[in-house]
Amino acid sequence: MHRAFSGLLRRSSAAVKSVFVLSQRGPLKLQIELQQKRRRRILQTLMVCVFAITMLGASAPKHDSFNTVGHQLMCQCGCGQILLECNHVGCPVSGPMIDELKAQFAAGGSETQVLNWFVNKYGPIVLAAPIRGGFDTMAWVVPFAVLVLATVGVAFLIRYWKRRYLALPSAGLDSTALELPDPIRDRIRRETGVE
């Protein structure tokens, strides 16, 4: 741990040194590249933080068992509501199901055992979300996998477009050249009422 930390320190101080040396003597182009690299790093770090923070919420809730399991089961009367939230007037199903839930916990069943008991009695459709493992895992993984893959794909696409743009003849290193002529075109579009 200590070795890794000191290695990290060495690397970062070397990076700082190189920036210092370049800022003293290096050509302007290299400085710009380094600056761009640093900006990219900051942006990447920020993005990782945002993703990490949003995904933190995917931790398991810590309810009391009756409440937790009662919210993982669906009422089977066809109302499409969570068992403990079913307010279907005169519902003939939710009451007995809640009694069964209480009885299972009173008998000393764990959360998994109680859930299995309900699945055995009513079928997997009684679960409010697919949590049996196996193919059910796909339900959870696919949206996040698509999100990550699509984000990476779009980032690569932007990178590719940017490279292609820079590879165009007369693609400027001169920053003022990058500004034109689209601002004029935009302005003409706007001011001549094309919008």
Add this chain to the structure above:
Amino acid sequence: MPHPMPTFGNFSLLLALILCVYTFFAGALALRAKAAHIPLSIPPDALQETSRRAGMASFIVITCAAIALVWAAFTNDYSVDYILHHTNKALNPAYKFSALWSGQEGSLLLWAWLLSAYGFVLRLRHKTDVTLSAYASTILSVIQVFFLLLLVFAASPFALAPGPPALDGFGLNPLLQYPEMVIHPPMLYLGYVGFSVPFAFALGALMMRYPGEKWIHITRRWTMVTWLFLTCGVCLGMHWAYAVLGWGGYWGWDPVENASILPWFTGTAFLHSVMMQEKRGMMKNWNVWLIFCTFMLSILGTDLTRSGIVGSVHAFAQSSIGGWFTTFLVIIFAVCLFTYFLQRDHLRAENRLESLVSRESSFLFNNLILLIACFTVLWGTLFPVLSEYVQGSKVTMGPPFFNRVAVPVGLLLILLTGAGPMLPWRSTSMRAIRRNFILPCAAILITAVTLIACGIRPWTSDDATSDIYALLCFSLGTGVLTAIVAEFLRGASVVRTQTGKNLLSSAVLLTRRNTRRYGGYLIHFGVVVLFIGLAGAAFDQSKEIEMGFGDSLQMGSLKLVCQSYSQDSNANYDTDYALLDVYKGGKKIVQLAPERRFYTASQQTDTVVAIHSNLARDLYVVFMGRNPETDRPILKIMLKPLVNWIWIGVALMAFGTLIALVPPLQTATRRVEVPEAEPTRGPSIPSGTVPSFSRTLSPSGASATSTPEAGRA
């Protein structure tokens, strides 16, 4: 004639079908003849005009059919099966009118009527662009033909009931006897159906290789109006679920609800990405497919819920018309794909993306998140079918799945809602990022720290997931609201300097000068307010209690005292209710009367929820029933924070859309010949030397050309 109205209605539908078939064939023939210079005995222009007029006539004829159905409802004509099953004599006239869309056949008639109404307006305004309108009219007529075929052959609203006419009807579903139900379905259908118009224009523009982006300018208002209707329709449905169903929630992730939100996601993505095409000539392929997908998702949603593929609690979920929708969907997809491959070289981008940190890339990521949200909802809706196919057993995809998977996507969307508009087009500098983002980031941090200090600590909570989502939502939301307010203030202060007006007048003037941009900001503001309202659900409190005379219950800072409970009845229903006095700090603030009704005609029971709202919370009381042993009412009492913020957010979104629809303050213009945009850059011209082509005149007559939005609009 024993049944004049059903006969008249059926005849009207048949006539409308013939007219729409003529609109299609005559329109297609005229367009083909003009494009390929094929000689016809009738001039193509004249043929095209007859097609247009036949299309307009179809609206009048379908209106007659709709009137026939409403007439049958008002005259209690129970010889019509649909009227027998959806009305009764004692039904309130407003609900008799809404019977038009209370069942499957009626709602299809409403769909066809709205489609013909949109078509009527499109054909009436054909002079905007005669050829493109002709293409759009012909494509729209195909969609009309499909719905009329359904109404004539598969789901006729004028089908006769077997046997002699009944003396009274079976009544309307009690859940639908609520004022919002009179406007919610038409709004939703206006949204669904409305996407047919931009779809028809996009497909038409692609078929005729329409030059430039004019088709986007023509359809922008159509799309925005449609989007507004869909937004209002979806949110009215949410409010109805909240105020009527009595489970205390507004979104149950039922397949019918999911189906309504799918085209909303892609439609929203389209409204954002067309700006890229307008401003930079980019993403042409993407935009065409976005609007194709939006329309197809409208049809897919209907197909999923009406075919019975996916189970739903909604009334007309299962029927035999699913196959019709599937076939139509396949045909539409094949036509779109074929046209795209034939004409794809026409959709070449004019410009390239230049920087990762720019408005363009924020639009790309915005589209990505919206499409991921759409995919997630569609995946969750279809997974039970997939599971049955793979595992042989159906599973339920209920709120726990969607809340856990969709909320992170929603949070990313909030982040982009704030970050996107602050980035300029093309590229930006680190200094500009610092300037624009420092205030919102500070607001995020301050909010997070304040909330943690106030006790929202996910690491100590029983429900860490909800708390962390709420914390993030409130913090990010505050950051975005700060960013939007800062943008308004920055612009308004420049206008104030120029005009000498006060800050509020300056902000109004600023908005009027660029209605599209500032209307968009208001929509974003509304979205964030809505999300904050949704996050309030993490702090819901609920109690179920039996209450007798004088019994009281403490709920947060409120004290509820049961004054009485009794029964009543009228011609339509019998009611059982309780009267509860609500006190705050020893002072009575309101009396609530939750009810349970028994509708005699339909023999169904329903609850009427009592709600007391303010900006901070809703007190939500449901009459669950009576204890048979004590005969005392059992009440479910909920305290729901920030629910009103959801409806305020929706109202802001609607207001923002209306502002964005208003044309900006008239500008004096001078025509300038502009060469076609080139992907390469021209010679360097210092920005200060760019001539101004117009002057924006303020109402007071003062001229202002250098507003902050000018460079970034």
